[in-house]
Amino acid sequence: MSGPLQLDATDRALIVATQGGLPLVPRPYQVVGEQLGISGEEVMARLRALLDAGVIRRIGAVPNHYAIGWTANGMTVWDVADGRVDELGARVGALDFVTHCYRRPRALPDWPYNLFAMVHGDSRDEVHEKAALIAKLLGADCRRSDVLFSTRILKKSGLRI
Amino acid sequence: MPELDAPKGGFRLAAVDREIIDKLQGDFPLCEYPYAAAAESLGITEDELLARLKCLLDDKVLTRFGPMVQIERMGGSFVLAALKVPEACYAEVAALVNALPQVAHNYRREHALNMWFVLATETGPGIAEAIARIERDTGLTVYAFPKEKEYFVEMKLAARV
Numbered sequence: 370m371s372g373p374l375q376l377d378a379t380d381r382a383l384i385v386a387t388q389g390g391l392p393l394v395p396r397p398y399q400v401v402g403e404q405l406g407i408s409g410e411e412v413m414a415r416l417r418a419l420l421d422a423g424v425i426r427r428i429g430a431v432p433n434h435y436a437i438g439w440t441a442n443g444m445t446v447w448d449v450a451d452g453r454v455d456e457l458g459a460r461v462g463a464l465d466f467v468t469h470c471y472r473r474p475r476a477l478p479d480w481p482y483n484l485f486a487m488v489h490g491d492s493r494d495e496v497h498e499k500a501a502l503i504a505k506l507l508g509a510d511c512r513r514s515d516v517l518f519s520t521r522i523l524k525k526s527g528l529r530i
Numbered sequence: 531m532p533e534l535d536a537p538k539g540g541f542r543l544a545a546v547d548r549e550i551i552d553k554l555q556g557d558f559p560l561c562e563y564p565y566a567a568a569a570e571s572l573g574i575t576e577d578e579l580l581a582r583l584k585c586l587l588d589d590k591v592l593t594r595f596g597p598m599v600q601i602e603r604m605g606g607s608f609v610l611a612a613l614k615v616p617e618a619c620y621a622e623v624a625a626l627v628n629a630l631p632q633v634a635h636n637y638r639r640e641h642a643l644n645m646w647f648v649l650a651t652e653t654g655p656g657i658a659e660a661i662a663r664i665e666r667d668t669g670l671t672v673y674a675f676p677k678e679k680e681y682f683v684e685m686k687l688a689a690r691v
Contacts, residue, residue: 375605376604384597384599384604387596387597388596388597388599389594389596390587390594390595390596391558391595391596391597393565393580393583393584393587393595394580395563395565395566395576395580396562396563397564397565398560398562398564399562409562413560413561416560416597417560419597422603423600423603424599424600424603424604425597425598425599425600426556426598426599426600427555427556427557427558427597427598428556428557428558428560428596428597428598429554429555429556429557429558429595429596430550430551430554430555430583430586430592430595431555431592431593431594431595431596431598432551432555432591432592432593432687432689433590433591433592433593434687436589436590436591436691437543437548437551437591437687437688437689437690437691438689438690438691439687439690442637444639444646455679458679458681459681459682461681461682462681462682463681463682467682468682468683468684468686468687469682469683469684470680470681470682470683471610471677471678471679471680471681472677472678472679472681473610473675473676473677473678474675474676474678476673476675479642479643479673480643480673480675485610485675489687491690515641517639517640517641517643517646518639518640519637519638519639519646520638520639520640521637521638522635522636522637523624523627523628523635523636523637523638523645523647524627524628524633524634524635524636524647525593525635525636526593526634526635
């Protein structure tokens, strides 16, 4: 994709007006438009353009994953050889049970891990079984690993600009 | 923002709520009556969909219903960061960290680095400012793990309860 998109003031106002959620009324875009002084059609057109540009990933339900049964949430972290991490990271990200997969910097000596993959299950055993599949894929290119389970959501407001 | 506890179990969603969660995590229609269009595809009425979404939001099964913004596409940044928080002052530090609007979500995890949060800002320098503020307010060192490469992101999970 190209560089960041330049949003105009109306796009920004539209994001601010909807980032907490769409109104639960039959014509939500109309209502948002009335707040912003534009038509419902313009709200839809702008949302479509923001989706197409990737500024909005998607529009819909954002579940609390604990509440929908994914009670074991493990951040699996791996110390993978620098020369191999991009190829292997792409393969880990392609596993159907991995929801996020990133390369991040190490913070030595406290934190030797450079590959992060989020894995979810309804039990810790399930997360560990999935982590074992990642370990198998990484093989000898992984020097050490860990799984950090979340034990409490302290905040989940999502992005607010 | 109140703290959210993981449900204690024994909680079950109605089949129709599961379907709403599974089918409406993206592609919410951009049309004048989007709830009516989405309801039709689910085989329920617009009124029922609106009522069920309200309940799912009130019960915190959904954290919100609307657009998910990818702030990097509008020139902003997301950074994962962590703290080693002494247990004796964990709640106090959580309150200080959560008070910053730049903190999009925050999880307790089992590790020496026991607080993991995501900073989201509209501008690059906003991240450094937020980190400096947290370090000043808490007296703790912030470990920042900016994304160096994204291999995969797709936070869609089907309901399991």
